[in-house]
Amino acid sequence: MSEVDLIEGFRDPEHMKALAALIKKECKSKINIMEVCGGHTHTIMKFGLSQILPEFIEFVHGPGCPVCIMPKERIDHAIALASMPNTILATLGDMIRVPGSKTSLQKLRAEGKDIRSLYSPLDVIKIAQENPDKNVVFFAIGFETTTPMSAVLMQHTIENKLTNVFFHINHVTVPEAVEAIMGDGNALIDAFLGPSHVSVITGYKIYEPIAEKYHTPIVVAGFEPTDVMESVLRIVRQVNEGKSVVDNEYARAVSREGNLKAQALVNTYFEKRTHFRWRGIGDIPNSALKLRAEYAAFDAEIVFDDVLPKTELNDHKLCICGDILKGRAKPFDCKVFGKACTPTNPMGSCMVSSEGACSAYFKYGKLNLKGARA
Amino acid sequence: MSKKILLSHGGGGEETQNLIKELFFKHFDNEILLRMEDAASLVMESTKIAFTTDSFVVSPLFFKGGNIGKLAIAGTVNDLSMMGAKPKYLTCSFMIEEGFEYAKLEEIVISMRDEMAKSGVKIVAGDTKVVPRGGVDGLFINTAGIGEIQYEGISAHNLAEGDVIIVSNEVGNHGACILATREEIELESDLQTDCASLWKPVEALINAGVKIHALRDATRGGLSAVLNEWAETSKVCIEVDEAKIPVAQEVKGVCELLGFEPYEFANEGTMVICLPQSEAQKALDVLQRFPETTKCALIGKVTTAFTCKVVLHTPWGSERFLEPPKGELLPRIC
Numbered sequence: 001m002s003e004v005d006l007i008e009g010f011r012d013p014e015h016m017k018a019l020a021a022l023i024k025k026e027c028k029s030k031i032n033i034m035e036v037c038g039g040h041t042h043t044i045m046k047f048g049l050s051q052i053l054p055e056f057i058e059f060v061h062g063p064g065c066p067v068c069i070m071p072k073e074r075i076d077h078a079i080a081l082a083s084m085p086n087t088i089l090a091t092l093g094d095m096i097r098v099p100g101s102k103t104s105l106q107k108l109r110a111e112g113k114d115i116r117s118l119y120s121p122l123d124v125i126k127i128a129q130e131n132p133d134k135n136v137v138f139f140a141i142g143f144e145t146t147t148p149m150s151a152v153l154m155q156h157t158i159e160n161k162l163t164n165v166f167f168h169i170n171h172v173t174v175p176e177a178v179e180a181i182m183g184d185g186n187a188l189i190d191a192f193l194g195p196s197h198v199s200v201i202t203g204y205k206i207y208e209p210i211a212e213k214y215h216t217p218i219v220v221a222g223f224e225p226t227d228v229m230e231s232v233l234r235i236v237r238q239v240n241e242g243k244s245v246v247d248n249e250y251a252r253a254v255s256r257e258g259n260l261k262a263q264a265l266v267n268t269y270f271e272k273r274t275h276f277r278w279r280g281i282g283d284i285p286n287s288a289l290k291l292r293a294e295y296a297a298f299d300a301e302i303v304f305d306d307v308l309p310k311t312e313l314n315d316h317k318l319c320i321c322g323d324i325l326k327g328r329a330k331p332f333d334c335k336v337f338g339k340a341c342t343p344t345n346p347m348g349s350c351m352v353s354s355e356g357a358c359s360a361y362f363k364y365g366k367l368n369l370k371g372a373r374a
Numbered sequence: 375m376s377k378k379i380l381l382s383h384g385g386g387g388e389e390t391q392n393l394i395k396e397l398f399f400k401h402f403d404n405e406i407l408l409r410m411e412d413a414a415s416l417v418m419e420s421t422k423i424a425f426t427t428d429s430f431v432v433s434p435l436f437f438k439g440g441n442i443g444k445l446a447i448a449g450t451v452n453d454l455s456m457m458g459a460k461p462k463y464l465t466c467s468f469m470i471e472e473g474f475e476y477a478k479l480e481e482i483v484i485s486m487r488d489e490m491a492k493s494g495v496k497i498v499a500g501d502t503k504v505v506p507r508g509g510v511d512g513l514f515i516n517t518a519g520i521g522e523i524q525y526e527g528i529s530a531h532n533l534a535e536g537d538v539i540i541v542s543n544e545v546g547n548h549g550a551c552i553l554a555t556r557e558e559i560e561l562e563s564d565l566q567t568d569c570a571s572l573w574k575p576v577e578a579l580i581n582a583g584v585k586i587h588a589l590r591d592a593t594r595g596g597l598s599a600v601l602n603e604w605a606e607t608s609k610v611c612i613e614v615d616e617a618k619i620p621v622a623q624e625v626k627g628v629c630e631l632l633g634f635e636p637y638e639f640a641n642e643g644t645m646v647i648c649l650p651q652s653e654a655q656k657a658l659d660v661l662q663r664f665p666e667t668t669k670c671a672l673i674g675k676v677t678t679a680f681t682c683k684v685v686l687h688t689p690w691g692s693e694r695f696l697e698p699p700k701g702e703l704l705p706r707i708c
Binding site: 005006007008011013016017020045046047048049051052119225343344354362363364365366 | 559617623626627630632633688689690691692693694695697700
């Protein structure tokens with residue numbers, strides 16, 4: 001790890017200052033840039049990038065946090081599945097903390113239900129082998145980045161002839177979400193920072209139709225501070241030249257075609273859902289995946305259909321996560337932000353995950369408030 | 375078959391006596407302990423006494439650069455040292471799971487002996503319980519300690535404008551090391567815990583006449599928790615320069631991979647010192663003489679820009695509040 005510098009070079013103070021000076025010099029008009037991915041929201045807030053950029057550059061925080069966009073009824077699915085007898089529910093990271101309509105997986109775990117928080121989906125294989133008399137349900141979340149890992153898990157489940165592993169698939173896709181935001185014509189978005197890790201898998205070709213249709217420059221950016229600054233500069237230059245094309249700043253990891261092997265594996269096991277409800281945004285057609293019909297025996301939504309609640313649930317009426325996800329409001333515009341809604345006791349989805357816009361503002365953003373410094 | 379700890383080792387009978395004599399007395403050997411009374415009878419030179427206790431439940435029990443035993447000694451020695459107290463006597467309770475390997479227990483006991491030698495502290499009373507399988511996870515240790523206060527007035531209430539903040543070592547090594555050792559993560563790394571007894575450098579600071587306002591070892595919650603508690607308690611602002619905070623490259627790597635902040639990671643041999651600016655150079659000169667504090671650095675200052683806040687300055691001129699750590703970061707790191 002220490003032999004290759006993957007951190008310091010991308011945070012070099014002189015490089016940062018030089019990029020900030022160039023952007024300041026070249027940016028001549030207001031540009032609203034949506035960073036689609038929660039990882040970029042995190043970078044922008046953690047490293048205080050808005051503070052060193054001109055006021056013309058406004059970041060709009062997009063819907064790219066998989067935990068945040070999960071509607072409450074699907075969290076209730078996880079809770080219902082975990083509550084079944086003889087069941088182990090396994091999922092990734094922050095999902096454990098998200099409140100459903102009545103409880104969270106974290107609280108259920110404290111009551112004695114067997115809920116595992118994984119770093120790698122492949123741990124499910126070991127859990128299933130060690131517990132042959134139990135059903136192991138993998139509650140899969142994430143954008144195109146994590147979908148290949150679920151596909152590999154499916155492959156290993158079949159290869160190991162495991163019959164006690166089930167999948168509840170909540171994988172969602174970026175282009176349809178961006179289309180949904182731009183499609184209603186109300187979005188004030190001039191350009192996009194394209195996601196880093198999603199693009200490693202999909203390739204940057206998936207953004208070309210969006211750039212063309214909405215005349216928005218899209219720069220695929222890495223997650224480090226200099227990546228974001230360099231990408232903002234490239235957006236400014238496109239705007240100045242009247243261009244709107246897909247550009248790839250994260251060339252050290254992203255190609256036009258992406259990871260073809262991963263894409264093929266995903267296509268083997270998954271197909272598009274016609275409908276998927278996004279928290280705060282609503283139904284977005286073709287924006288999510290499900291297991292193909294031939295793998296129905298592994299599909300928790302089919303096998304355990306009788307225990308899964310069907311009612312659609314919306315957020316508390318004071319919560320404005322929907323507007324935040326669409327870029328129409330900032331976390332500070334919310335009446336309950338930091339008061340009734342905090343990372344320890346989140347009311348809305350954007351406060352739950354560390355990648356959520358509200359959580360990032362809560363943790364890093366208070367000094368960005370105008371007049372904060374005495 | 376390897377020798378195991380049995381329930382009978384905690385039964386209070388012959389097997390218990392054998393375990394105590396052959397293992398604990400052999401390594402913790404001192405006159406007060408060997409008297410085997412119901413309680414240790416102690417004579418203290420000072421009437422100003424510091425008294426503390428801590429329980430150690432770290433998982434895994436062994437990690438790079440230490441184990442639960444070293445941690446159990448250094449942890450309590452450091453709690454006393456942070457009050458300016460010379461660590462004198464410890465008690466030690468072992469709660470052992472039936473079937474625990476004798477050889478592992480001896481390895482832990484030997485590292486406790488070696489760690490005690492660094493500060494001169496002694497275990498003068500102890501207790502051993504063996505619980506059925508599943509009762510504890512391998513081994514838990516509690517240590518309590520008393521020390522004689524050599525420097526009075528150290529307090530989290532003391533921070534004042536014009537003071538500066540020093541950390542004694544790189545931050546985050548212990549938390550990152552434990553995280554990397556966890557079986558579910560499988561990171562290969564040479565990262566070692568910073569686990570160390572800090573009495574020697576603290577004693578040297580006192581002997582050099584350094585004026586200390588506040589002193590704390592940055593254990594659970596890390597640097598961030600200490601600075602936020604101080605800012606809150608003294609109703610001041612602490613402003614730190616991110617570029618000056620020493621963080622090992624590997625710790626930065628672990629943090630980037632898993633989405634943590636090094637400032638929130640636990641340390642087990644790293645202290646934070648607040649003192650008047652005029653004392654800073656003298657303190658740094660003293661600390662640089664000790665291997666466990668040679669990487670010390672001045673990282674920031676106390677101001678009145680905000681009340682009860684910690685401000686982190688980036689090297690390119692932006693700033694943010696360093697919020698206190700929240701939620702479940704890492705269970706059972708110490």
